[in-house]
Amino acid sequence: xxxxxxxxxxxxxxxAGCSGESHQDLRAWMQEQGKGSKGKLDPLPQVRPYEPFTYxxxxxxxxxxxxxxxxxxxxxxxxxxxxxxxxxLEAYPLESLQMVGTLQKGPSTYALxxxxxxxxxxVKIGNYMGQNFGVIVGISDNEIKVKELVQDGTGDxxxxxxxxxxxxxxxxxxxxxx
Numbered sequence: 070x071x072x073x074x075x076x077x078x079x080x081x082x083x084x085a086g087c088s089g090e091s092h093q094d095l096r097a098w099m100q101e102q103g104k105g106s107k108g109k110l111d112p113l114p115q116v117r118p119y120e121p122f123t124y125x126x127x128x129x130x131x132x133x134x135x136x137x138x139x140x141x142x143x144x145x146x147x148x149x150x151x152x153x154x155x156x157x158l159e160a161y162p163l164e165s166l167q168m169v170g171t172l173q174k175g176p177s178t179y180a181l182x183x184x185x186x187x188x189x190x191x192v193k194i195g196n197y198m199g200q201n202f203g204v205i206v207g208i209s210d211n212e213i214k215v216k217e218l219v220q221d222g223t224g225d226x227x228x229x230x231x232x233x234x235x236x237x238x239x240x241x242x243x244x245x246x247x
Contacts, residue, residue, distance in 0.1 A: 147226040149202040149218045156197045158182060158190055163199030168213055168233045180208045182233075203231065211235040 130136060158166065165185050172179040172191065182190045182198065192198060192213075196205050199217060207214035213233040218226050 147218060147228060149226070153197075158184070158192065158196070158198035159200060159202075161185065161199070163201065163203055163215065163217070163231055163233065166198060166233060167236045169236055171208065171210055178208045180205075180213050182213075183236075199231070201229070 161184055167183045168180055169183045169189065170181040172181065177193060179191045179193050182192055184190070192205055192208075194205050194208060197203060198205065199215060201217040201219050203215040203217040205213055206216050212235060215231045215233065217229045217231055219229050221227050
């Protein structure tokens with residue numbers, strides 16, 4: 070019993086020692102720091118009365134309603150001639166065809182086109198090639214210009230210009246090795 074009493078007396082002495090005047094300097098410093106500072110709040114903003122707004126733009130399109138955006142049409146109704154007989158190069162995508170050279174026969178210039186099966190075709194301005202109804206509109210020494218007809222998202226036909234570049238000599242040598 071005496072051991073417990075001695076323990077409680079020891080704890081009491083420790084607690085009394087911590088709560089004494091030893092922190093008085095800290096309390097004095099806190100009071101000194103707080104003397105000059107006062108909280109300052111800005112005044113509340115003035116609440117304006119509600120002013121009703123009248124919407125007068127009923128003749129303008131509704132921005133929250135989906136609508137079809139009309140592209141600028143280039144010269145009337147475009148559509149491919151579906152009754153025309155297809156040419157051999159229309160069986161291949163334009164990206165898979167390769168221009169490998171040109172020929173000059175009199176005033177006419179012809180381009181040489183290689184397919185993925187290694188067949189070479191001779192084409193001139195007005196011939197069709199590619200799967201998008203592409204017609205050749207120009208041939209130079211290093212490229213072929215093609216106008217294609219493609220359908221947009223709304224089902225309308227639009228023109229798209231494409232070019233087929235002359236293949237490099239290194240590309241041609243690699244193709245021959247395969």
